[in-house]
Amino acid sequence: MSLRYGLLGLLAEGPASGYDLARRFQEVLSSIWPAQHPKIYAELRRLTAEGLIEVDSQGPRGRTAYRITGDGLAALRHWLAEEDVDRTMRLQPLLRSLFFWLMDPDELNRHLAREAEYYAGMAEAYRAYAARKDAGEFGDAPPVQSMRVTIEAAVRLFDALADWARWAADRPPAAAPPGGQG
CATH class of the missing domain: 1.10.287 (Helix Hairpins)
Known part of the structure; x- marks a missing residue:
């Protein structure tokens, strides 16, 4: 469930494509919170369907950049402030x-x-x-x-x-x- 909030948080920084988001996860969190491309793209589709993100632009070769919506930002802030933290660590x-x-x-x-x-x-x-x-x-x-x-x-x-x-x-x-x- 936290992948969705990780994606929303990264999109709160600015529009990004699925590839860009996967690179950001790899850059900072690869050994702590890995996110595989197929899971990222599947979650982006769900977030779009739920109205939490929307397409920002479409470029060559089908590259799609997404941006967070107001509802997405509200959901992210609710998760940060109101939802219980899952402290499970699978090591x-x-x-x-x-x-x-x-x-x-x-x-x-x-x-x-x-x-x-x-x-x-x-x-x-x-x-x-x-x-x-x-x-x-x-x-x-x-x-x-x-x-x-x-x-x-x-x-x-x-x-x-x-x-x-x-x-x-x-x-x-x-x-x-x-x-x-x-």
Whole structure:
């Protein structure tokens, strides 16, 4: 359900095509809130049918740009201020960690080292993005300022996951007995 509000929020910044919206999701949220092209286009059709967005322009090769309507902006603001926040986090690495006891200790060590390296790398990539924003490379408009808050959350989240993977490597579970049951 949040994809629709992500799209509405991006369209509140200005008109954009489905391709532009997919690129924006990839640019900022790819590892936190992925949005695939087919889902984006399907949601754009639903939002148009509901009157929350409308076609702004149509260009060559069928490129369609959309803009948010007054009803769309009202729906977005209602979601931001009135609706309960879904705090569900689906983190496959944490689901997997529940079953680390089934892994060979050497495989587990390699896995956790890769996890720590990946998360540290992601934190660093977002840190670099934040530095570009802080240097004024993208201006200081309200959407840019909000994006900076989001980027900081990503930095802190990935730093925490890297720390967790390093911590977990120092506390390997006992090996599973033959047959995988404990």
